[in-house]
Amino acid sequence: MAENHRRTVRDLRRGNRAAVLRRLYFQGPMSRQALGPVTGLSSGSISNVVTELAAEGLVEEAGLVESDGGRPRTLLRVAPRAGYLIGIDIGETRVRAELFDLAMTELARCELPLSGGARDIDTVVAHTARSVAAVLEESGVAVEALTGIGVGVPGIVERAPGGAVVHGQTVGWDAVPLEELLRGATGLPPATAFHISNGTVALGQAEMWYGGGRGTTDAAIVLFGSGVGACIVTDGQIHGIDHGTPAEFGHLTVQVRGRTCRCGSRGCLEAYTGAQAILRRWHEAGGPGPEEATEEHGISRLVAAARPADEGTEADPTALAILDDTAEYLAAGLSDLVNLFQPQRILIGGWAGLQLGPLLLDTIRERTRGYALHHPGRHTEITLSTLGPDAITQGAATLPLNHLLHHTTTARPPASAERLPR
Structure with a gap:
C-alpha cells in the first residue's frame, strides 16, 4: 500500500x-x-x-x-531568556558543563577533573550530575525553564528505546546506557530533554553556526585532544548530527603494522597524533614520562621545549622532531579528508590542536597539499578553530537548541519560571 x-x-x-x-x-x-x-x-x-x-x-x-x-x-x-540550555562536554580528562540562554550567553559553568580518566563510567555519571546541579544553582535557573541538555561524548551514539547508548571503544565503554544513567543520577523531571551526540559532531555544529565554518557549505572540523576525530559537513548538512555518529577519522590506518592504538588496532592516525600518543613518543625519545603530568601540561611542556620563551635557550631537537613527525602524520590524515570530501575549509580544533596549531599550521598546510590530489588540495583552506578549547561544551548546547529551532511546538515556561536575582 x-x-x-x-x-x-x-x-x-x-x-x-x-x-x-x-x-x-x-x-x-x-x-x-x-x-x-x-x-x-x-x-x-x-x-x-x-x-x-x-x-x-x-x-x-x-x-x-x-x-x-x-x-x-x-x-x-x-527572546534570549525564553529558555535555557546546558551543554556538557564529557572529555577523557574532565567533565565540563555550561549553562546558556538562547543567545548562547554563558550564565554559569562547572568543571570537574576525571583523575582516573573517562573509563570509570560511575565517576563520569556522578560528575555530570554534580555539574548540572552546580550550574543550575549558580545561575538560579529553574529546572522547568530548561529547553534541554546537550551532551558531547567520546564515542559512537546509538539510539535505543531506553535512551541513547554510547559505544566508546577507546575509553572502554561498551554499549553504555548513558541517557538512562544520567536521568537516574540527575533526578531531573522526565520531561527534561537529553540530546546526546559525539563530541566532535557537537564541535562541528558550533563551528558551523558561530565559528570558522560560517560561510561554507562543505567543511571538515577536526578535533585533536586525547583522541582524534572529525565532523564532516557536505552541502550544509552535518553528517551524524541526528544520530551522533562521527567520522572515525582518528582510526584511519596511516601505518601498516604500525603502533598499537587505544582502540586495539594498529597504525591508526590517533596512535601517532592523539595527545596521549604524542607524549608517549616523546618519552620514548628521551622526554619526560607521559604519566608525570596531565596531558594538557605535557603538551604545553613539549611546545615550550620546541619553542623556548627565553631567546637565549636553544630549541630541544627531540621535541622539534616529535612535532615534525606529528605534522607529517596529521597532513597525511588531512589529505584523506581532502581527497574524499573536497571540503572548502578544514578547521583544526580541540585543546591539543589549538596548542599545537600555531606551531605546526604552516607545515601541515604545505604537507597536506603535497599528499592530496592537486585540484582539491589547492581549493581547501586549512585553518584553526575560532571558538577555543571550550567549543565542545558550546556545541553540546546547540543540540537542544537545534531541536527547538526545527521541531518546536510550544515554548518552555518564559522568564517567570526563573529564580534569577533582581
Whole structure:
C-alpha cells in the first residue's frame, strides 16, 4: 500500500513556526515585512506565527527600523531568556558543563577533573550530575525553564528505546546506557530533554553556526585532544548530527603494522597524533614520562621545549622532531579528508590542536597539499578553530537548541519560571 505523504495542518503550522524561528535566530533582528521574502510565507501567515510565538515568550520586539516613506517597522528577535540550555562536554580528562540562554550567553559553568580518566563510567555519571546541579544553582535557573541538555561524548551514539547508548571503544565503554544513567543520577523531571551526540559532531555544529565554518557549505572540523576525530559537513548538512555518529577519522590506518592504538588496532592516525600518543613518543625519545603530568601540561611542556620563551635557550631537537613527525602524520590524515570530501575549509580544533596549531599550521598546510590530489588540495583552506578549547561544551548546547529551532511546538515556561536575582 502506498504511504500517505500529505502534510497535515499541524505539520504546516510546525514548519511555518520553525522557518520563522530559524530566520530570526540566525539573521535577526528582522521585521515582519522582511520575514516574508526569506521564508516564502504570506504576510498573514507571518502575522499569525509571530503573534503565536510572541504569546509564548519565544519572540520579542527588538527596536524599530525606518521604512521607505512609511511608519517605522518593529524588529523582532528570538527572546534570549525564553529558555535555557546546558551543554556538557564529557572529555577523557574532565567533565565540563555550561549553562546558556538562547543567545548562547554563558550564565554559569562547572568543571570537574576525571583523575582516573573517562573509563570509570560511575565517576563520569556522578560528575555530570554534580555539574548540572552546580550550574543550575549558580545561575538560579529553574529546572522547568530548561529547553534541554546537550551532551558531547567520546564515542559512537546509538539510539535505543531506553535512551541513547554510547559505544566508546577507546575509553572502554561498551554499549553504555548513558541517557538512562544520567536521568537516574540527575533526578531531573522526565520531561527534561537529553540530546546526546559525539563530541566532535557537537564541535562541528558550533563551528558551523558561530565559528570558522560560517560561510561554507562543505567543511571538515577536526578535533585533536586525547583522541582524534572529525565532523564532516557536505552541502550544509552535518553528517551524524541526528544520530551522533562521527567520522572515525582518528582510526584511519596511516601505518601498516604500525603502533598499537587505544582502540586495539594498529597504525591508526590517533596512535601517532592523539595527545596521549604524542607524549608517549616523546618519552620514548628521551622526554619526560607521559604519566608525570596531565596531558594538557605535557603538551604545553613539549611546545615550550620546541619553542623556548627565553631567546637565549636553544630549541630541544627531540621535541622539534616529535612535532615534525606529528605534522607529517596529521597532513597525511588531512589529505584523506581532502581527497574524499573536497571540503572548502578544514578547521583544526580541540585543546591539543589549538596548542599545537600555531606551531605546526604552516607545515601541515604545505604537507597536506603535497599528499592530496592537486585540484582539491589547492581549493581547501586549512585553518584553526575560532571558538577555543571550550567549543565542545558550546556545541553540546546547540543540540537542544537545534531541536527547538526545527521541531518546536510550544515554548518552555518564559522568564517567570526563573529564580534569577533582581
